[in-house]
Amino acid sequence: MTKELYDLGEQPPLGEVPATMHAWLIRPERFGPPLEAFQKEVVDVPTIADDEVLVYVMAAGINYNNVWAGLGIPVDVIGARNKAGEPERFHIGGSDASGIVYAVGKDVTNVKVGDEVVMHCGKWDRNCPTVVRGGDPMYSPSFRIWGYETNYGSFAQFTKVQAQQCMPKPKHLTWEAAAAYTLVAATAWRMLHGWGENAVKEGDVALIWGGAGGLGSMAIQIVKAAGGIPIAVVSGEDKFDYCMKLGAKGCINRNDFDHWGMLPHWKDDAAYGTWLKGARKFGSAIWDVLGERRAPNIVFEHPGESTIPSSIFVCDTGGMVVVCAGTTGYNATVDLRYLWMRQKRLQGSHFANAVQSNQMNQLALAGKLDPCLSQAFTYDEIPLAHDLMYRNKHPHGNMAVLVGATDFGQGATAPEPVALPHPTLPEGDAHTTPRIVPHATDRELLPE
16 A cells, blocks of 8 residues: 655655655745755645656756755746746755656656656647747747756656656666756757757867866767867866866866956957957967867857857857856857857857757767766755855766665666767758858957
């Protein structure tokens, strides 16, 4: 007979769902730093819709979005859902997870009870006109990040997700390692593979900001797997070895430069000249890593305000600066001369759709993508893990916490052979598009 509530680590019989569960909750009355915002409670196990799956969570990944959720800024996610008609005055976070399927809706065909899965964090309404027409679900007004913009994430014994979010768990990974990579790796995959003629390909140079972070560590490996040449930008030489082991051609210490920040006005000759000197020095550091005068075909951006001017400056003619965040601020400035005269692309990117997430996961299944799990925590340490991230004291790579798994190192067996993905481009795009060579009049804009 199914119990009303199972202790943490006491796995219910497969397919038997209790009425209640243990979970870490955020409530509006305790918005603040993670050690204050997160508290353990017992709540009802969520019910699932026809296209949804209930997963028994074995481990969960840690991402900054639930530091934001706990703070209640920049968005009160609970208040936003209440305005949309959802009644719960609490938030269960967690946007990465590994686990076991315990129940499926009547329309679910891609997974069954007992399957071991990892989950990507993109949710959307399958009946949205954009989706029904075959458009990219990332452009649907119904798109939400599971476990941040939606409730019932992975910091609980059970989570509910759409069936399309479920992907096979790599058999060679532990539960905690499998829980650590999907959000950042899928985000990096779309940034690098999702933009037509600017998708990374063999021989491309990719400049990767934050190479030792969770997102950057995935980007290095994805560029390397495509035959590209990753160069990591990091905050100190102590991170060089880490990035090199992941496949970086070389590393640049951003603290060797002092020209960061918003672009001076072009009419201020002295200030602009100082910035230009710093930007050219930064471009020269890229050449030093490569051993030749080549500019990056792709610049993998997320710092934003402090770095966008230099990223656009050093990017190759016909190349792309692709950005998914603004960790140093959002008011990025651009010298449009470098954008139009050298026909560069400044492209925004946000998470990934189901096709791209599964393409990324093929790399993980084949053992070609290291989750870069730097530290794993117990269930009771979920607030501590977020506090480390809040105070920028977290280690390189990614973090995870045990939930249903009782010990570290469980869940790993020999991997199965898996064919690597071959991303396809939309009709009309081609990887063979010729690079544009700068005209003589553009030479003054090139790094020296």
